[in-house]
Amino acid sequence: MLGSLRERYQRAMTPIGKALARTGITPNMITGLTVLVAMVSAWFFALGDLLVGFLFMILTVVMDMFDGAVARASGLVSKFGATFDHTLDRYAEFFFMLGLMLGPITIVTIPWWPYSAGDSFIPWFWGFFTLFGMIMASYTRAKAESVGGMKSCTVGIAERQEKLILTIAGILLLAIPSTNIWIDLLSLFPPLLDFFVLLDITNILTLCIVIAGILSHITVAQRLLYAKKVIGESEQGERSDV
Numbered sequence: 397m398l399g400s401l402r403e404r405y406q407r408a409m410t411p412i413g414k415a416l417a418r419t420g421i422t423p424n425m426i427t428g429l430t431v432l433v434a435m436v437s438a439w440f441f442a443l444g445d446l447l448v449g450f451l452f453m454i455l456t457v458v459m460d461m462f463d464g465a466v467a468r469a470s471g472l473v474s475k476f477g478a479t480f481d482h483t484l485d486r487y488a489e490f491f492f493m494l495g496l497m498l499g500p501i502t503i504v505t506i507p508w509w510p511y512s513a514g515d516s517f518i519p520w521f522w523g524f525f526t527l528f529g530m531i532m533a534s535y536t537r538a539k540a541e542s543v544g545g546m547k548s549c550t551v552g553i554a555e556r557q558e559k560l561i562l563t564i565a566g567i568l569l570l571a572i573p574s575t576n577i578w579i580d581l582l583s584l585f586p587p588l589l590d591f592f593v594l595l596d597i598t599n600i601l602t603l604c605i606v607i608a609g610i611l612s613h614i615t616v617a618q619r620l621l622y623a624k625k626v627i628g629e630s631e632q633g634e635r636s637d638v
Contacts, residue, residue, distance in 0.1 A: 413465025423467035425482050430459040431616065434488035437495060441517065444500025446571035450564070456488055457560065482534070485556070489530055492563070496601070497523040518605050519596045526605050528613030530559060536616050538621040545630065551622045552615030559608040566604030578603060 416426075424571045434456045440449035463568055465474045481607060533552065540549035569577060578600040582589040 399476070405453045409461055409465035412462065413469035414466075416428065416462060416466045417470035421466065423463040423470075423472055423477055425448075426459055426463035426466060427484050428461065430456050430493050431484045431487050431491070432461060433536045434491040437494065438491040438498075438521065441492070441500035442500075446517070446567055449495060449499075450567050450571065451531030452569075453492060453564075460485065460488075475522055482538075486531055486534060488630075490527060493518070493527045493605075494524050496605075504542045516603050517599070522606050522609065523601055524608030526612060529616065530556075533615045536619040536623070540619060544623050544627045546623060546626055549570065549623055549626075552618045554608070554611035554615050559612065562608045562611075563601075566601035570599055570603075573637040576600075 433452055437449045437452035437456060440446075440452060443449075460481075463477075465475055497520050499517050533554075537549045540546045577599060577600055578592075579589070582592055592598065592603075597606055
C-alpha cells in the first residue's frame with residue numbers, strides 16, 4: 397500500500413545519494429553496515445532498552461534508504477546489489493524480532509517499569525509467527541518474479557513499510573507510557589482481558605506485532621492468488637500462440 401510512495405521518497409533522497417556517492421562509499425558497503433546497526437539495535441532490545449534500540453532501528457531504516465540513493469546517484473544499480481539488499485533486509489528484520497523476543501533481560505526491579513524480571517517484550521510464539529509471515533511474503537514475491545516470470549508481484553495488504561510502521565508504533569506505545577496501556581484498556585472488559593492473556597498478548601507491542609504477522613500471512617495469500625491469475629493467463633496465451 398505505502399509502496400506506492402516509493403518513487404517520491406527516492407526523488408527526495410537523490411541529493412543525499414549524490415553527496416554520499418562523492419565520498420566513494422558503495423551501496424553494498426552501506427547495506428552491510430545496515431545489518432551491523434540492526435544487530436546493535438537488537439542488542440539494546442535484548443538488554444531491555446526499548447528507546448535506544450528504537451533509535452538504532454530508525455538509523456537502520458534510514459541507512460537502508462541511503463544505499464539505494466547512492467546506487468542510483470553513482471550509476472551502480474545492479475541486479476546483484478538489489479539481491480544483496482533484499483537479502484540483508486530479511487536479516488535486519490530477524491535481528492529486530494530476535495532482540496524484542498529476548499528483552500528485557502534484567503535482574504533488577506525498576507519501579508516504573510510495568511513488567512517483572514524475565515518477561516519479554518514479545519512472546520516467542522508471536523515473534524516467530526510474524527517473522528515467518530514477513531519472510532514468506534518476501535519469498536512469495538521472489539518466487540513469482542523468478543520462477544513465475546512475473547515482472548512484479550508487490551500486491552498485498554501490507555508491504556514492508558506498513559509492518560515497519562506497526563512495529564514502530566508498538567515500540568513507542570510500550571516504551572513511553574509509564575503503565576501498560578493495553579492491559580489498562582482490557583481491564584475495562586474482563587472477558588477480553590482473560591482472552592488476550594490466554595493468547596499471551598499482554599502489551600501493545602505484542603498486539604502490533606501480531607497484527608503485522610496476520611497482515612503478512614494475508615499478503616502471502618494475496619500474492620499467491622495474484623500469481624496464479626497472472627501466470628495462468630500468461631501460460632494460456634503461450635498455448636494459444638502455438
